Amino acid sequence: xxxxxxxxxxxxxxxxxCRIEHGLFVVEGKKTxxxxxxxxxxLHKIFAVDSNGLVLKGVKVDKITTKExxxxxxxxxxxxxxxxxxIPEKLDQIYSNWILVLDGVQDPGNLGTIIRLCDWxxxxxxxxxxDTVDCYNPKVLQATMGSITRVNxxxxxxxxxxxxxxxxxxGTFMDGVTINKSKLPDKGIMVMxxxxxxxxxxxxxxxxxxxxxxxFGGVTTESLNVASATAILLHEIRK
Amino acid sequence: xxxxxxxxxxxxxxxxxCRIEHGLFVVEGKKTxxxxxxxxxxLHKIFAVDSNGLVLKGVKVDKITTKExxxxxxxxxxxxxxxxxxIPEKLDQIYSNWILVLDGVQDPGNLGTIIRLCDWxxxxxxxxxxDTVDCYNPKVLQATMGSITRVNxxxxxxxxxxxxxxxxxxGTFMDGVTINKSKLPDKGIMVMxxxxxxxxxxxxxxxxxxxxxxxFGGVTTESLNVASATAILLHEIRK
Numbered sequence: 385x386x387x388x389x390x391x392x393x394x395x396x397x398x399x400x401x402c403r404i405e406h407g408l409f410v411v412e413g414k415k416t417x418x419x420x421x422x423x424x425x426x427l428h429k430i431f432a433v434d435s436n437g438l439v440l441k442g443v444k445v446d447k448i449t450t451k452e453x454x455x456x457x458x459x460x461x462x463x464x465x466x467x468x469x470x471i472p473e474k475l476d477q478i479y480s481n482w483i484l485v486l487d488g489v490q491d492p493g494n495l496g497t498i499i500r501l502c503d504w505x506x507x508x509x510x511x512x513x514x515d516t517v518d519c520y521n522p523k524v525l526q527a528t529m530g531s532i533t534r535v536n537x538x539x540x541x542x543x544x545x546x547x548x549x550x551x552x553x554x555g556t557f558m559d560g561v562t563i564n565k566s567k568l569p570d571k572g573i574m575v576m577x578x579x580x581x582x583x584x585x586x587x588x589x590x591x592x593x594x595x596x597x598x599x600f601g602g603v604t605t606e607s608l609n610v611a612s613a614t615a616i617l618l619h620e621i622r623k
Numbered sequence: 624x625x626x627x628x629x630x631x632x633x634x635x636x637x638x639x640x641c642r643i644e645h646g647l648f649v650v651e652g653k654k655t656x657x658x659x660x661x662x663x664x665x666l667h668k669i670f671a672v673d674s675n676g677l678v679l680k681g682v683k684v685d686k687i688t689t690k691e692x693x694x695x696x697x698x699x700x701x702x703x704x705x706x707x708x709x710i711p712e713k714l715d716q717i718y719s720n721w722i723l724v725l726d727g728v729q730d731p732g733n734l735g736t737i738i739r740l741c742d743w744x745x746x747x748x749x750x751x752x753x754d755t756v757d758c759y760n761p762k763v764l765q766a767t768m769g770s771i772t773r774v775n776x777x778x779x780x781x782x783x784x785x786x787x788x789x790x791x792x793x794g795t796f797m798d799g800v801t802i803n804k805s806k807l808p809d810k811g812i813m814v815m816x817x818x819x820x821x822x823x824x825x826x827x828x829x830x831x832x833x834x835x836x837x838x839f840g841g842v843t844t845e846s847l848n849v850a851s852a853t854a855i856l857l858h859e860i861r862k
Contacts, residue, residue, distance in 0.1 A: 493732060497848055504847055506839035564862050600745030600861045608743055609736055612854035615847070619855045622839045623803050 386431065386452050394468060395456045400518045407471050409520035412459055414438060417467040419530030428468040438465065458522035471520060475536050480509040481571040482621050483551070487542060487587045488578035489516045489610060496527020497611040498576075503531035505618040510535050511573075513542045513587075546590040549573060555583050555591030556613055562598045568621055576610055576617075625670065625691050633707060634695045639757045646710050648759035651698055653677060656706040658769030667707040677704065697761035710759060714775050719748040720810045721860050722790070726752045726781060726826045727817035728849060734758060735766020736850035737815075742770035744857040749774050750812075752781045752826075785829040788812060794822050794830030795852060801837045807860055815849055815856075 396402035397410045408428055411417050414437060421427055421440055432438055433453060435445040453462045484507050489495050495517050502510050517524060519537045546553055554568070555575040575591055577583035583591065597608060597616050608616075635641040636649045647667055650659050653676060660666055660679055670687040671677055677684055692701045723746050728734050734756050741749050756763060758776045785792055793807070794814040814830055816822035822830065836847060836855050847855075 497851060500848060501851055504838050597858065598861075599743050608854070609739060612736060612740055612850065615851035615854040616858045619836065619858070622837075 386446065386448055391452060391456050394466070397468070398458050398522055400521070403471065403518070403520050408468050409471055409525070410458070410522060411467040411469060411525055412457060412465065412522065413463055413526070414465045416525065416528075416530045417465050420467060420469055420533055423530075423533030425472055425533055426470040428470055430465070430467045432466075433464045459526075474538065478509045478511070478536070478538065480507055482507055483509045483511055483573045484614070484618070485511045485513075485542065485546070485573055485575040486516045487513045487575055487583050488581070489576065490579055491610075492517050492521045492523035493527050494579065494609070494611045495519060495521075496524045496529075498614050499524070499528045499535050499537070500531040501611070501614055501618055502535045505622050507618060508534070508536055510537045511542070511545060512537060512539050513584075514539055542587050543590070546573070546575075546587065552593060553591050554593045554595055555588065556617065557582065557588075557591075557594045557596060558607070560594030560596035563595050563617065563620055564598060566593075566595060566620075572621075574617055574621065576614055579610055625685065625687055630691060630695050633705070636707070637697050637761060639760070642710065642757070642759050647707055648710055648764070649697070649761060650706040650708060650764055651696060651704065651761065652702055652765070653704045655764065655767075655769045656704050659706060659708055659772055662769075662772030664711055664772055665709040667709055669704070669706045671705075672703040698765075713777065717748045717750065717775070717777065719746055721746055722748045722750055722812045723853070723857070724750045724752075724781065724785070724812055724814040725755045726814055726822050727820070728755045728815065729818055730849075731756050731760045731762035732766050733818065733848070733850045734760075735763045735768075737853050738763070738767045738774050738776070739770040740850070740853055740857055741774045744861050746857060747773070747775055748777065750777045750779055750781070750784060752823075753778055781826050782829070785812070785814075785826065791832060792830050793832045793834055794827065795856065796821065796827075796830075796833045796835060797846070799833030799835035802834050802856065802859055803837060805832075805834060811860075813856055813860065815853055818849055 394410060397408055403409050411420050421443060430445045431448040432445050433448060433450055435447060438445055453466060484502055525532060552569060552572045554572055575583055575587060597613055633649060636647055642648050650656050657679060660682060669684045671684050672687060672689055672692060674684040674686060692705060723741055764771060791808060791811045793811055814822055814826060836852055
């Protein structure tokens, strides 16, 4: 049995303002919980319907009923485990040689996939505009598959950040130079825009290089999904 | 007002067996409905809460109440429009120079994204194993953004299909040759595997070339999302 006030608190963490207020976020799914526990992120509490299934040495697990879990889970079909962790303190320093910048990405699944891509391609710093979806949103965490523990995510004012950088700033546009003909340097910043509107006008002015992923043939697809475009660009950066 | 039996029929189309039985599938979202109406796919009926919002010349639109739409929609927040279309007849011929093959992809969002990628990269034929998620699943259609009208999707027995082909068969594996060092031909078949298990043993035996997308650094990410990997491979094919 979990006390009511605690259930209420955990459920409230589905909202960004409550996550900020309490400095906590929720992770669901056995495998991802195990990955986060084994990272530098500090554990608050773990709840499990059947605690024997978790392989976590020296970690206390609280029992929860299926009914209670259903009440607090953000999933339609909760899968038996829920972990509550402390949001890590923000790192001010950005160290990557290549930095990915997101300007207003809204879809949690896209952000989750992009964090996973950063992890795969060794991009340790991801800078997000303040209107990008929160990285501790439950749907983002579901899509990251634990990669969130290995990528530093910074929410910054992009105008100030890009004005201050000495790195070359690349942006992806419909009318840029084809990526197939561009030679990318060893260090830089790659900006990806919002799903519908692309990169904002303010940020466009701060991009020194405009890139495009060429479409094949003359079909009418409007645009690549932002996560698919990021996959291709990070692959090109690391080639 | 829509009659009850019709509401029941449309709701049933969320299930694959009912889609097959009736030869119909459902599309939600104004923009996608417009795209499908303007394609070769045959329209059955369109329902709209406010029919004035649709730009469809000479197409009859049936009025539906918000309550009725909520009953039959597969979305948590239906957006005012629902179209019912006839599943196109299967094309037996496969014409693309490059053909993408999916071996057991399960996630509807991944299949939707992959169909959209095929459209962008001019891959007109997508061959799916029979256990791949159905392309008329509502969540797949939501992710395709209308690309479904421009990609021929075939559900085949992969063993027979790959045994019969004269094209070179490439598969993506964890232990293949890095894609950065591979020169791809003008024609071929690219096989992508299931999200968790990769390519099945039977199909692995039929792949003549094993490819890998190299990971950067020595981090512990397990794998690229199958849609992200597909984005990178199709980009490489078309370069």
